[in-house]
Amino acid sequence: MQRLIPQPAPLHIETNVNRTGILLALLVLVVLLQLFPDKSALIKLVWVSAGALYVLVWAGAKYLAKHKLKSAEAVQRTADDEEYRQYKMELDVIRTKHDPHRDLNEPTSISPEYRDELSALHDKHQAMLERKFGPR
Numbered sequence: 001m002q003r004l005i006p007q008p009a010p011l012h013i014e015t016n017v018n019r020t021g022i023l024l025a026l027l028v029l030v031v032l033l034q035l036f037p038d039k040s041a042l043i044k045l046v047w048v049s050a051g052a053l054y055v056l057v058w059a060g061a062k063y064l065a066k067h068k069l070k071s072a073e074a075v076q077r078t079a080d081d082e083e084y085r086q087y088k089m090e091l092d093v094i095r096t097k098h099d100p101h102r103d104l105n106e107p108t109s110i111s112p113e114y115r116d117e118l119s120a121l122h123d124k125h126q127a128m129l130e131r132k133f134g135p136r
Contacts, residue, residue, distance in 0.1 A: 091118075098114035
């Protein structure tokens with residue numbers, strides 16, 4: 001069973017959106033300060049408070065997303081470990097059946113049935129093996 005871990009948005013897209021938003025906010029701030037110079041202290045206070053609130057919300061969302069991703073990875077790792085134990089047990093059964101003394105070291109001395117069973121086992125657990133050890 002293959003589980004998919006959610007992937008975050010590409011960093012360059014996120015960075016461009018953040019830069020654009022920050023520049024737009026600064027532009028609005030400058031325009032408001034130019035239009036209402038007598039209320040500049042209040043405008044700055046509101047703007048700084050809104051900026052601080054935005055940063056707190058952004059940091060909280062980032063933390064929660066990272067925590068959720070780490071949690072999903074931990075669950076996947078646990079499932080992979082359990083599937084790997086099952087794979088090793090099945091592999092030992094196949095090896096015991098075809099090579100009880102472990103003396104078949106040459107690939108040419110392996111019977112076609114043995115090779116077929118090993119292939120079927122690897123195909124059955126291929127997704128887990130790729131996650132655990134990388135592609136073949």
